Amino acid sequence: xxxxxxxxxxxxxxxxxxxxxxxxxxxxxxxxxxxxxxxxxxxxxxxxxxxxxxxxxxxxxxxxxxxxxxxxxxxxxxxxxxxxxxxxxxxxxxxxxxxxxxxxxxxxxxxxxxxxxxxxxxxxxxxxxxxxxxxxxxxxxxxxxxxxxxxxxxxxxxxxxxxxxxxxxxxxxxxxxxxxxxxxxxxxxxxxxxxxxxxxxxxxxxxxxxxxxxxxxxxxxxxxxxxxxxxxxxxxxxxxxxxxxxxxxxxxxxxxxxxxxxxxxxxxxxxxxxxxxxxxxxxxxxxxxxxxxxxxxxxxxxxxxxxxxxxxxxxxxxxxxxxxxxxxxxxxxxxxxxxxxxxxxxxxxxxxxxxxxxxxxxxxxxxxxx
Ligand code: NAD
Ligand code: DAO
Ligand code: ZN
Ligand code: ZN
Numbered sequence: 001x002x003x004x005x006x007x008x009x010x011x012x013x014x015x016x017x018x019x020x021x022x023x024x025x026x027x028x029x030x031x032x033x034x035x036x037x038x039x040x041x042x043x044x045x046x047x048x049x050x051x052x053x054x055x056x057x058x059x060x061x062x063x064x065x066x067x068x069x070x071x072x073x074x075x076x077x078x079x080x081x082x083x084x085x086x087x088x089x090x091x092x093x094x095x096x097x098x099x100x101x102x103x104x105x106x107x108x109x110x111x112x113x114x115x116x117x118x119x120x121x122x123x124x125x126x127x128x129x130x131x132x133x134x135x136x137x138x139x140x141x142x143x144x145x146x147x148x149x150x151x152x153x154x155x156x157x158x159x160x161x162x163x164x165x166x167x168x169x170x171x172x173x174x175x176x177x178x179x180x181x182x183x184x185x186x187x188x189x190x191x192x193x194x195x196x197x198x199x200x201x202x203x204x205x206x207x208x209x210x211x212x213x214x215x216x217x218x219x220x221x222x223x224x225x226x227x228x229x230x231x232x233x234x235x236x237x238x239x240x241x242x243x244x245x246x247x248x249x250x251x252x253x254x255x256x257x258x259x260x261x262x263x264x265x266x267x268x269x270x271x272x273x274x275x276x277x278x279x280x281x282x283x284x285x286x287x288x289x290x291x292x293x294x295x296x297x298x299x300x301x302x303x304x305x306x307x308x309x310x311x312x313x314x315x316x317x318x319x320x321x322x323x324x325x326x327x328x329x330x331x332x333x334x335x336x337x338x339x340x341x342x343x344x345x346x347x348x349x350x351x352x353x354x355x356x357x358x359x360x361x362x363x364x365x366x367x368x369x370x
Contacts, residue, residue: 004370005125005142006351007132009057011049014352015141020059020132022144023124025072029146032084036162036369037140038063039354040169041196045266045290046135047355052293055116058133059125062088063169064140065161068152075149083157085168085328087320088113088136090151104180104319109148113137119148140168141351143370153324156332162345162369163338166197167327169315170365171338173288174201175327176316177262178209182286186210188259191250192232193274195223196358197341197365198288199264200230204337207231215250215258220361226340246270250277261285268295275299281307288313341365 003022006015025031040063046054068082078084092098092108109119116133117123124146125132125139139145155164174197178184190206192199195218206214207230216224216232224235234253238246251257257279263271266289275285276299285308287297297310304310318324330336344357344366354366 001144003142003144004348005059006348007057007127008047008060011047011054011056015047015060017349017351018127020125020127020142022142022146025070025146026118026120027073028075028149029072029118030068030075030078030149030152031070032066032086032145032147032152033069034064034066034140034143034145034370036065036165036367037061038166038168038170038197039351039358039366039368041266041358042169042290044355044358050292053114055133058116058135059139059142059145060135061140061142062086062136062138063165064138065165065168069144078149078152078154083155083159083161084152085155085164085324086138086140086145086147087151087153087324088138088169089315089320090137090148091319091321092150093321104315104317106150108150109137118146138168141348141368143348150321153320155325155328159328159332162367163342164328164331165367166338166341166365167324167331170197171201171204171336171341172318172324172327173313173316174198174264175205175208175336176318177286177288177313178202178205180317181311181313182260182262182284184209184211184260187212189213189215189254191215191217191258191261191274191277193217193261193263193270194265194289195227196264199262200226200341200364202262202264202288203227203230203232208335213254215253217246217250222361226364229340230337245273247273247276256280257283259283263287263289265289266291268297271297272299275308275310276303278308283307284309284311286311286313342367345369
């Protein structure tokens with residue numbers, strides 16, 4: 001079938017709106033009509049060429065919501081008309097990782113997904129007979145996409161897809177990092193570095209966990225109003241402290257450091273600051289941001305010897321098929337806020353504006369509605 005899509009032909013160039021060919025779903029696959037998709041910094045990161053796994057030409061997008069159009073042979077858990085959120089972290093329920101009880105990083109289709117292909121090693125996208133690659137197993141920048149069954153969470157049909165699409169990445173990643181990875185306890189102090197869709201969702205998660213103090217850090221002070229509205233207690237702009245390392249500013253503000261910190265930018269320098277602003281003896285720092293190809297983190301090992309802990313979190317540690325439907329219900333019940341995060345809504349033809357707004361620091365999330 002034909003589908004409108006935003007194609008990334010090469011790194012560093014704007015996306016092109018094209019009419020592409022989408023082949024039907026094969027065994028274990030599902031054809032999904034994407035109704036809406038968010039634009040996340042990770043899409044921009046891959047488009048920039050800094051992503052070590054980035055390959056072109058590709059159909060980007062991983063924060064979508066849609067409706068099942070057709071299922072391939074052997075698909076038993078979904079049917080046409082079901083509402084779904086595509087998952088870049090699948091859940092097969094039977095691999096060593098799924099069975100471990102210790103991680104959400106299902107590895108069942110990791111190799112082919114990392115190569116931009118479906119699990120059988122081929123692509124369902126093409127244009128003029130030339131194959132286009134899939135992205136993160138989701139490719140939500142196409143009106144029609146093909147996704148493995150294990151990479152789809154079935155959700156409440158009442159949920160507005162142009163809002164809950166953000167649970168496909170940003171909102172879930174931030175909230176899950178607090179609740180699943182850090183397991184922040186009531187009364188704990190928290191520092192959040194970077195107030196995009198991820199960092200603001202960490203703020204929400206910290207409020208849900210009943211954290212005591214929530215210190216937010218961003219070089220763009222226009223982000224502070226939303227952070228305060230969501231529950232931040234202290235706002236810090238590193239540019240106001242040109243002579244003091246930001247970790248020292250936070251240590252001074254919080255009587256020796258925070259219990260938990262979250263890096264939501266992708267800067268290895270900020271990752272160091274986030275670790276070092278943690279309290280001696282027990283503070284834990286969670287890396288969420290994705291750093292550029294070849295970059296490395298550094299600190300003095302004594303920071304760890306003296307009790308600070310460095311962790312990472314992918315998709316908030318959330319198992320998508322079993323846990324994401326519950327996040328949708330928590331949105332429907334008013335516990336999770338998504339609407340204020342959507343600063344712009346636009347058609348696919350304007351998708352490059354969504355990238356510009358993100359780079360200019362003017363948006364939190366833009367949602368593309370097909
Ligand atoms: P974003 O661009 O919307 O937000 C980043 C924020 O960081 C901006 O507000 C910016 O002003 C601020 N910032 C930049 N440099 C700063 C500095 N030196 N000090 C303080 N603030 C600074 O990005 P996003 O969509 O929220 O994504 C954030 C990061 O999370 C990205 O690296 C993205 O790739 C990553 N990510 C990770 C996961 C995961 O599962 N681990 C999932 C999604 C996104
Ligand atoms: O299992 O090795 C693996 C890959 C897991 C992918 C998790 C990616 C999380 C960070 C990228 C941000 C996604 C938007
Ligand atoms: Zn994302
Ligand atoms: Zn698995």
